[in-house]
Amino acid sequence: MKKKKILALLLTLAMALSLTACGGQEETSDTPADEGGETSQGETADIKVGLICVHDQNSGYDVAHIDGLTAACEALGIDPTDTNQVVFKYNVAENQACYDAAVDLAEQGCDIIFSDSYGHQPYMLQAAREYEDITFVSCTGDQAGVSGLDNFKNIFPYTYESRYVSGVVAGMKLKELMDAGTVTDPKVGYVGAYPYAEVVCGYTAFLLGIQSIVPEAYMEVQYTNSWFDLAGEAEAANTLMARGCVIIGQHADSTGAPSAVQDAQEKGTVAYSVGYNIDMLSVAPTAALTSAQNNWSVLYQATLEKFMAGEEIPADYATGHANNAVMISTLGESCAEGTQEAVDAAWAAIDDGSLKVFDTSKFTVGGQTVTEYEVNFSIIDFESGDVVFEGPTENVISDGAFQESVYRSAPYFDLRIDGITELNNNG
Known part of the structure; x- marks a missing residue:
């Protein structure tokens, strides 16, 4: 049996809906991650990371991302409790609020900015066009491979x-x-x-x-x-x-x-x-x-490791149980x-x-x-x-x-x- 499917995705629809999480409130907050332990490398890395969350710690999905980025940062010598190194934005809706949050993180000096919801993607893409020296990573996105932007990436586990x-x-x-x-x-x-x-x-x-x-x-x-x-x-x-x-x-x-x-x-x-x-x-x-x-820490750590090493980050990165993801x-x-x-x-x-x-x-x-x-x-x-x-x-x-x-x-x-x-x- 032969089947054919055209994946027609409406960009404006993507602003309202998401593949992986949606329904965030309009309120936005900047908060460091929950307190972590000693960093494995004994010193902080020269990098600033941002994460835009569609909900907050009351959502299991967002907690998985918060904990994942926290663990990845600790493993790489980035202090997740220091807002000079890691900034979390919670309850960011999948609309203009995401673009505003991304721009704010860029202006705060973040070198790499993640978002955890598919519906954030068009706004992350918009910010990526304007801040060419900053890397933007949309979790569960689908446009990095075809967007033509070197500083826009997608990641997702199996x-x-x-x-x-x-x-x-x-x-x-x-x-x-x-x-x-x-x-x-x-x-x-x-x-x-x-x-x-x-x-x-x-x-x-x-x-x-x-x-x-x-x-x-x-x-x-x-x-x-x-x-x-x-x-x-x-x-x-x-x-x-x-x-x-x-x-x-x-x-x-x-x-x-x-x-x-x-x-x-x-x-x-x-x-x-x-x-x-x-x-x-x-x-x-x-x-x-x-x-x-x-286990989002696997994907965050792999992405951050390449970024810190100056290596090319794949436009689309996915992995599974073989890598504990x-x-x-x-x-x-x-x-x-x-x-x-x-x-x-x-x-x-x-x-x-x-x-x-x-x-x-x-x-x-x-x-x-x-x-x-x-x-x-x-x-x-x-x-x-x-x-x-x-x-x-x-x-x-x-x-x-x-x-x-x-x-x-x-x-x-x-x-x-x-x-x-x-x-x-x-x-």
């Missing part, structure tokens, strides 16, 4: 790897429940923020991980149309459980879904949770099985016997390349195996249809697998495979 392995954890639990006769319908649910490629990539990998243990498993996805919405995520989880889903995964940034699953479990519902970003055991001690996590959290007490062994085997196979997460022999689209899928990596203005940045068209399937995060760092897997139903996809 999130699909941790999604797959967290699916193995879920699959082990589902199999245990089915073997015991507690569950007869292998339906799982997923709380997704938006029907973007990053979310589609993640929930697909999650189901494929489950199906590696329970081949007949299938999934329903409920979108919240928000990255951070405690009540909305809880409501979505409750909707999925009411429809018979016994495992609830998520790609949203709050504890709403795991908390709802824990509450339902305590009231007698057979249901378990797989979270994202942070360990959810504190809010779901018996319902949480694990969480898919990103992704992981899963501590297994919960409710995990099935043998789960750790299954997890270890999955990681080993991913690392040595014998397991390809998007092996095309493991899924179908419309009942057929996908043998070719062309993606146009141009950036196109949705309203006018004009090409903003010209990019190549690539067949992203080779060696029997969809090659995710190879042609650019941000995910572009958006195939809707058989066995997954989006309950409210308006995208």
Whole structure:
């Protein structure tokens, strides 16, 4: 089966929405990171770093970035508690506020400026054009490779790897429940923020991980149309459980879904949770099985090391578990016997390349195996249809697998495979 997809991205839409985080408040604050320990090199480096966050420490997603940059700086001899070296801006919305924050960081003397949300990207790009001697790095962005700017970069981890392995954890639990006769319908649910490629990539990998243990498993996805919405995520989880889903995964940034699953479990519902970003055991001690996590310090450190050494930073940089960039959290007490062994085997196979997460022999689209899928990596203005940045068209399937995060760092897997139903996809 041959498929073709044009990635038409509206720049003005990107100002309002994001692939990885969105919904920041208008308030902006400059704050150093939480206090860190002694730097590994014993002296501070001659560099000033800025990070623009869409939320603050109340968001697990932003905490992962804050902690990641803090750890990277400490490893490189940069003092994250010194505002002369590291400046954090919190609650920066994906609009003109991001440009203003980027300009302010540039004027404060930052040599390299990061932002943690896709929706920040157009404003980071605008600032990069104006400050050619400063490097701007947009996490989860997709325009660095085609923008033609030497000082604009994108970074992102192989999130699909941790999604797959967290699916193995879920699959082990589902199999245990089915073997015991507690569950007869292998339906799982997923709380997704938006029907973007990053979310589609993640929930697909999650189901494929489950199906590696329970081949007949299938999934329903409920979108919240928000990255951070405690009540909305809880409501979505409750909707999925009411429809018979016994495992609830998520790609949203709050504890709403795991908390709802824990509450339902305590009231007698057979249901378990797989979270994202942070360990959810504190809010779901018996319902949480694990969480898919990103170790952003790996990407920040690799980028900063090249910058400090005067080496060229790739326009798109992505890496995964082989370099400790992704992981899963501590297994919960409710995990099935043998789960750790299954997890270890999955990681080993991913690392040595014998397991390809998007092996095309493991899924179908419309009942057929996908043998070719062309993606146009141009950036196109949705309203006018004009090409903003010209990019190549690539067949992203080779060696029997969809090659995710190879042609650019941000995910572009958006195939809707058989066995997954989006309950409210308006995208």
